[in-house]
Amino acid sequence: EVQLVESGGGLVQPGGSLRLSCAASGFTLSNDWMHWVRQAPGKGLVWVSRINSDGSSTSYADSVKGRFTISRDNAKNTVYLQMNSLRGEDTAVYYCARADPRVVAINSPDYWGQGTLVTVSS
Amino acid sequence: QSALTQPASVSGSPGQSITISCTGTSSDVGGYNYVSWYQQHPGKAPKLMIYNVSKRPSGVSNRFSGSKSGNTASLTISGLQAEDEADYYCNSYISTGTVVFGGGTKLTVL
Numbered sequence: 001e002v003q004l005v006e007s008g009g010g011l012v013q014p015g016g017s018l019r020l021s022c023a024a025s026g027f028t029l030s031n032d033w034m035h036w037v038r039q040a041p042g043k044g045l046v047w048v049s050r051i052n053s054d055g056s057s058t059s060y061a062d063s064v065k066g067r068f069t070i071s072r073d074n075a076k077n078t079v080y081l082q083m084n085s086l087r088g089e090d091t092a093v094y095y096c097a098r099a100d101p102r103v104v105a106i107n108s109p110d111y112w113g114q115g116t117l118v119t120v121s122s
Numbered sequence: 123q124s125a126l127t128q129p130a131s132v133s134g135s136p137g138q139s140i141t142i143s144c145t146g147t148s149s150d151v152g153g154y155n156y157v158s159w160y161q162q163h164p165g166k167a168p169k170l171m172i173y174n175v176s177k178r179p180s181g182v183s184n185r186f187s188g189s190k191s192g193n194t195a196s197l198t199i200s201g202l203q204a205e206d207e208a209d210y211y212c213n214s215y216i217s218t219g220t221v222v223f224g225g226g227t228k229l230t231v232l
Binding site: 061104115 | 170
């Protein structure tokens, strides 16, 4: 069964850091473009970041550029999101999602994890 | 990276058809055939329904269809069913190499 499992969420104070992990099982993500998408409580989906299959290309939303870093370890079948200088407005469920360019468009992830909640509060 | 514009809500009766619009600019929706649509039920992860404007992933009902004209993309759901009641989001690739979602549309099946 294809699964993406996020971990690393939790409560952090403003200005703090967290590293989210997204582990894949049932498939290898080495061919996939990986995305992080967040959703604040009761709000809509917001794209955060993406990384290409070999990690050579990354992109970020303006709201997180310079604070968040996406990376991947294909040997560990895992993608990461390092989040620094966290703010209250970063509070959200963070989803990782994959887009296999052999199947769908690179902006169209077709498998999503269940999300991990990040709460930024003092 | 302004969010794409979607109506906040739409509604329809079972068996009817509805259309949800997604308006962007020539730098996103209008510039690429990389518009996708997602369905999200409460407490669940999003599900891909349409990609590349009009393609359906395997397993998605053919009651769901997508199209685009200029800077506006549309998702049409025909033969509305109770289980179609959900939030729907469009997204598009942007010329900067990033991705943007729409604000979301709540579909109510009356």
